[in-house]
Amino acid sequence: MIRKILIVDDSPVARKMLKNSIPKNKGYEIFEATDGQDGIKKYQMLKPDVVFMDLTMPGVDGYTALEEIRSLDGNAMVIVTTADVQPKSISTVMERGAFTLLKKPAKANIIEEALNKAELAIKENNG
Amino acid sequence: MDNHPGNSDSFFSGEERDILQEVMNIAFGNATADLAELIDIHTVLSVPDIRLIDFDELTDYLKESIPQNQVNSVAGQKFWGDFNGSGLLFLPSGSERALSKFLNLSRLDSPVEVGIVKDLDDTMKSGLLLEISNILIGACVGKISDLLDTMVSYTPPELLSLEKTDYSFLIKHFDTEQRAIVMKTLFQFDQQNINGLLLIMTNDKSIDWLKKALHAFLNAYEN
Numbered sequence: 001m002i003r004k005i006l007i008v009d010d011s012p013v014a015r016k017m018l019k020n021s022i023p024k025n026k027g028y029e030i031f032e033a034t035d036g037q038d039g040i041k042k043y044q045m046l047k048p049d050v051v052f053m054d055l056t057m058p059g060v061d062g063y064t065a066l067e068e069i070r071s072l073d074g075n076a077m078v079i080v081t082t083a084d085v086q087p088k089s090i091s092t093v094m095e096r097g098a099f100t101l102l103k104k105p106a107k108a109n110i111i112e113e114a115l116n117k118a119e120l121a122i123k124e125n126n127g
Numbered sequence: 128m129d130n131h132p133g134n135s136d137s138f139f140s141g142e143e144r145d146i147l148q149e150v151m152n153i154a155f156g157n158a159t160a161d162l163a164e165l166i167d168i169h170t171v172l173s174v175p176d177i178r179l180i181d182f183d184e185l186t187d188y189l190k191e192s193i194p195q196n197q198v199n200s201v202a203g204q205k206f207w208g209d210f211n212g213s214g215l216l217f218l219p220s221g222s223e224r225a226l227s228k229f230l231n232l233s234r235l236d237s238p239v240e241v242g243i244v245k246d247l248d249d250t251m252k253s254g255l256l257l258e259i260s261n262i263l264i265g266a267c268v269g270k271i272s273d274l275l276d277t278m279v280s281y282t283p284p285e286l287l288s289l290e291k292t293d294y295s296f297l298i299k300h301f302d303t304e305q306r307a308i309v310m311k312t313l314f315q316f317d318q319q320n321i322n323g324l325l326l327i328m329t330n331d332k333s334i335d336w337l338k339k340a341l342h343a344f345l346n347a348y349e350n
Contacts, residue, residue: 010174011152013145017348056152056172083156088169088317104153105274105348 036060
């Protein structure tokens with residue numbers, strides 16, 4: 001069951017848009033990180049069930065943070081949210097273990113659908 | 128990188144600048160996806176930078192943004208509507224040869240017909256720059272307009288200079304009485320060692336509309 005969600009994005013506006021698009025009636029606890037480095041740190045600290053990860057960020061970018069988080073936790077559920085929807089970017093994040101990739105700006109129904117799929121995948125992983 | 132430079136605070140609130148930065152990020156991401164679809168090239172993106180400058184400071188701004196002595200070619204395109212301004216694309220000299228491979232313009236790589244190739248080179252270089260510029264500026268401005276719920280019209284892309292290091296000539300293309308909101312994105316064509324710069328500039332005429340449109344964009348995501 002998803003309880004904690006971590007949003008990793010350098011843009012405060014992108015974090016706000018995403019936060020507002022996450023269903024309110026599910027009781028999720030939502031945390032925020034401002035870049036890849038902060039995302040890795042907060043992942044270790046908070047152990048969120050799902051991470052929404054931007055790709056283009058200053059310092060540690062989303063590709064690196066995704067790889068690092070997946071190396072720390074092979075079951076980490078990372079949903080990439082990005083404007084960079086070039087074929088190579090998509091294949092790279094999927095190779096690095098992203099659960100799925102959502103094109104920015106993702107609408108509330110798309111976010112909800114991705115969370116529902118993540119919920120099912122978590123249940124399957126837990127047997 | 129510093130995400131909050133310049134004097135845009137006097138013009139835009141912090142939130143307005145953040146919205147514009149995110150809109151530019153989304154728009155350029157879409158533009159590069161369009162380019163990848165058309166010519167199968169991957170672009171490495173950076174975080175966009177938003178600044179407010181006077182148009183007469185443009186040359187200094189470019190000196191700051193472009194590596195010293197880097198020889199660039201510049202193509203531009205104007206757009207108008209609620210969102211009014213210009214897009215400028217800077218690509219370093221020599222990038223045409225690498226990019227030509229992606230557009231099946233292999234003639235640029237041919238060592239033969241040297242006497243003729245010089246003319247063809249310049250024609251093809253400018254043609255290629257105009258094509259890339261048309262895709263990137265058109266798609267980027269188009270997506271910004273789409274996100275901000277408006278439509279723009281475009282002039283055809285224009286080659287403004289071929290292989291220069293001095294950009295003071297650009298000033299004549301703008302009204303120096305006006306201020307410019309400059310949305311800058313640096314990018315790299317993957318595995319080509321080509322670092323480019325895209326500027327989308329709008330002016331005083333669009334400010335009131337832009338501020339309203341930015342808030343409407345964010346409000347669509349408010350509960």
